[in-house]
Amino acid sequence: MSVMHIVLYLFLIVECYCSFFDPAYIYSGIVWNDTDGKSIQSHAAGILIDPNDNSYWWYGESLKTSTLADHGVNCYHSKDLINWINIGEVLGQKQVVIQNQSGPYVIERPKVVWNPLTKLYVMWFHLDSYDYQYRYAGIATSPTPNGKFTFIDAFQPDGVPSLDMNLYEDKRNGVVQGVYFVRSCNNEYVGISKLTDDYLNTTGITSRIGEPREGHAIFYRNNRYYMMTSHLTGWSPNPAELFVTNQDNLQHAEWSSLGNPTNSPTTFNSQSTFVLPYPSRKFPGTFVYIYMGDRWNAPELLNATYIWLPFTFNSDTNVTLEWQDKWDLNDY
Numbered sequence: 494m495s496v497m498h499i500v501l502y503l504f505l506i507v508e509c510y511c512s513f514f515d516p517a518y519i520y521s522g523i524v525w526n527d528t529d530g531k532s533i534q535s536h537a538a539g540i541l542i543d544p545n546d547n548s549y550w551w552y553g554e555s556l557k558t559s560t561l562a563d564h565g566v567n568c569y570h571s572k573d574l575i576n577w578i579n580i581g582e583v584l585g586q587k588q589v590v591i592q593n594q595s596g597p598y599v600i601e602r603p604k605v606v607w608n609p610l611t612k613l614y615v616m617w618f619h620l621d622s623y624d625y626q627y628r629y630a631g632i633a634t635s636p637t638p639n640g641k642f643t644f645i646d647a648f649q650p651d652g653v654p655s656l657d658m659n660l661y662e663d664k665r666n667g668v669v670q671g672v673y674f675v676r677s678c679n680n681e682y683v684g685i686s687k688l689t690d691d692y693l694n695t696t697g698i699t700s701r702i703g704e705p706r707e708g709h710a711i712f713y714r715n716n717r718y719y720m721m722t723s724h725l726t727g728w729s730p731n732p733a734e735l736f737v738t739n740q741d742n743l744q745h746a747e748w749s750s751l752g753n754p755t756n757s758p759t760t761f762n763s764q765s766t767f768v769l770p771y772p773s774r775k776f777p778g779t780f781v782y783i784y785m786g787d788r789w790n791a792p793e794l795l796n797a798t799y800i801w802l803p804f805t806f807n808s809d810t811n812v813t814l815e816w817q818d819k820w821d822l823n824d825y
């Protein structure tokens with residue numbers, strides 16, 4: 494082995510050691526860039542954990558221009574939640590074709606789950622007219638997570654006008670118990686319905702919160718379900734409200750309020766869209782629950798940024814979310 498080789502090996506060892514401890518900062522409220530250095534446009538996000546390699550697929554609304562006809566669903570891919578590769582548009586506005594209706598439509602809050610029965614990636618999204626009177630949910634599918642997705646259908650699930658929505662994959666120890674559709678029912682209450690086995694329809698509302706809420710994001714921790722929500726004030730921020738169940742059953746869950754975990758009347762100028770359980774680097778075997786929200790007016794819709802912050806569980810019912818300009822995934 495030459496001196497050159499030894500130097501090279503030493504360099505590689507130091508390099509590996511350092512990159513293992515590289516900070517993995519998540520910033521909030523500033524423009525995020527993809528691996529090409531372009532700003533990430535993926536609003537009202539939903540994260541799909543890849544069923545094959547546990548990488549992350551981030552689906553969201555395209556740049557919030559005032560021209561609805563340009564809108565669609567964008568997708569980004571990452572192995573580490575930090576470096577995001579732009580996949581591009583996976584569903585376009587013009588693909589939505591509905592009998593006796595004409596677009597352009599509002600396409601909001603896309604969420605994707607993988608169906609083990611049909612082996613299809615199934616996307617649900619809020620589909621609406623420009624004036625939010627249509628109140629439908631749309632469905633598109635793809636054999637691969639990177640699309641393109643094919644528009645399948647749009648309807649009012651369980652016959653109820655549907656606005657803000659999310660999907661929740663109820664997975665315990667790697668086994669899917671069911672996928673749930675949670676949405677704002679006619680902006681009057683929150684309704685939760687289990688999906689059919691093919692994930693293309695709902696099976697009736699079995700759990701509800703009797704007041705209007707938006708930005709629903711369900712997660713599971715320590716034998717309880719939680720639901721992060723916002724109030725309804727259009728694009729303006731408002732106090733978040735976190736709900737919890739007292740039972741280990743989402744199908745017939747009853748919810749009670751834990752108040753606003755942020756103590757910020759504007760939820761740090763953001764609205765919830767998703768909560769991602771992320772395997773803790775510091776405490777293996779546990780999870781970091783990452784709040785994901787949108788800062789819509791930054792300073793206008795066109796400049797919307799992302800707010801991602803880790804929840805703190807002081808106890809099962811004392812849950813807080815603190816502001817941090819940046820935080821390191823290695824510290825959680």
Ligand SMILES: *[C@@H]1O[C@H](CO)[C@@H](O)[C@H](O)[C@H]1NC(C)=O
Binds near residue numbers: 520523524525526
């Ligand atoms: C993204 O790029 C912009 C412009 O170069 C920069 O101001 C911003 O800090 C970058 N964002 C992150 C998270 O590094």
Ligand SMILES: *[C@@H]1O[C@H](CO)[C@@H](O)[C@H](O)[C@H]1NC(C)=O
Binds near residue numbers: 592593
């Ligand atoms: C669409 O319009 C046609 C002609 O007006 C009507 O016959 C048909 O029932 C309508 N279909 C739906 C789904 O509303």
Ligand SMILES: *[C@@H]1O[C@H](CO)[C@@H](O)[C@H](O)[C@H]1NC(C)=O
Binds near residue numbers: 646
């Ligand atoms: C969904 O299920 C309802 C109730 O069974 C049924 O009436 C409706 O036709 C189904 N919709 C679709 C799109 O399959």
Ligand SMILES: *[C@@H]1O[C@H](CO)[C@@H](O)[C@H](O)[C@H]1NC(C)=O
Binds near residue numbers: 791792796
């Ligand atoms: C908002 O976004 C537009 C379009 O991308 C850009 O031209 C403008 O500089 C942005 N403004 C701010 C304050 O970031």
Ligand SMILES: *[C@@H]1O[C@H](CO)[C@@H](O)[C@H](O)[C@H]1NC(C)=O
Binds near residue numbers: 807811
């Ligand atoms: C929640 O936990 C924090 C940190 O331990 C504590 O300061 C606070 O008083 C607790 N709040 C309630 C309502 O118990």
